[in-house]
Amino acid sequence: MVASTRVPSSRTSQRHLVGVAAPPLVALVALLAGWELMTRALGVPAFLLPPPSAIARAGVTDAAGLAMATLITAEAAVAGFALSTLLGVLAAVLLATSRPLERALYPYAVLLQTVPIVAIAPLLVLWFGPGGRAVTVSAFIVSVFPVIANTLAGIRSVEPSLRDLFRLYGAGRLATLVKLELPAALPSIVTGLRVAAGLAVIGAIVGEFVAGFSEGAAGLGILVLSAYRQLRTDLLFAAVLCAAALGLTLFGAVSLTGRRLLRRWHPSARG
Incomplete structure (x- = not known):
């Protein structure tokens, strides 16, 4: 049966x-x-728009270089994403504790999203030196705002009656945060992390355009620039596809993790 x-x-x-x-x-x-x-x-002409077969050949021929560049970019993107997750959630929790504090500091969080990363990338090189640290900071700056915004929105959207119930039973601020606000905000946090996952890859590659070459370690951003200068458009397309695959992988990992966390109690993760 x-x-x-x-x-x-x-x-x-x-x-x-x-x-x-x-x-x-x-x-x-x-x-x-x-x-x-x-x-x-x-x-x-192939240097303008190579056929898919030429892109596939370039991917096979330069597979080792593409794999190494993808790994280097992935390390910076994941590190930047991890920083944005940790610091973004902490910043949102801090802003949620006080409306005046939120009004005072939230505009500066918005500033991180509105300032073009290309404009400040040279400063990152001066402050952190060329290579992985500057690229990681670039990925962090680009990806942190969605985490702050969605986490803050999730905490603010908790039902007032539930807050009153916790207050009635004498729950402190920390207990309310851990047992009510963060669990209730989890769907919003996961949504912010999904957005931040893709943005971290974009921030890492843009950072590599300016700061990505150090001690022979070249990520996908440097490979794109090198292929462009050599008119290797087939290799350029292959590198872009690797970047897209990296972004999709990170997005998929976040989505799968969020689905596992939410599937037992939230409707958004069912079906």
């Missing part, structure tokens, strides 16, 4: 997975085929 109930469930899950994955895969195949045919039929 148990086996007969599991097989249909497994088949249903497989059909659902195929139904979800098939449309984007078909669209991707059609796009790549059209791209390949167009570049060959129109004779588009």
Whole structure:
């Protein structure tokens, strides 16, 4: 009886997975085929728009260099993302303790989001030196604001009646934060982390454009610049695809972790 109930469930899950994955895969195949045919039929120069086959060849030929560059960029992006997670949540908790404090300091958090990272990247090189530290700080600056904003919004959205209930039972500020506010804000925090995950990769690559080369360690940003200067557009596309894959991997890891944390009690993680 148990086996007969599991097989249909497994088949249903497989059909659902195929139904979800098939449309984007078909669209991707059609796009790549059209791209390949167009570049060959129109004779588009490879340095302007290489066909997908040339990009694939470059990815295979330079696989070792791409893998090393991706690893270097990943280290800086993950470190910056970890910093934005820790400091962003702590900053939001601090701002949530006082409305005057929030009004005084929140504009400076917004400033981190509005100032172009390219404009301050040279300062990061002067302050932290070229290489990984400056790139990590760049990733942190770009990705911290969504964490602060979403965590603060989640804490502020807690039902007043629940706060009153905790106050009625004599719960202190720390107990209310740990047992009520942070758990209630967790869906908002996960949303902020999903946004920050992609932004951390962007911040790391932009930081590498200015500060990313140190002691022979070159990430994807440096590889993109090098391929551009050599008119290796096929390698440039391959590096961009590696950056996109890195961002998707980090985003997927955050989404999976958030889903595991929320699936037992929050509707957003069900289904």
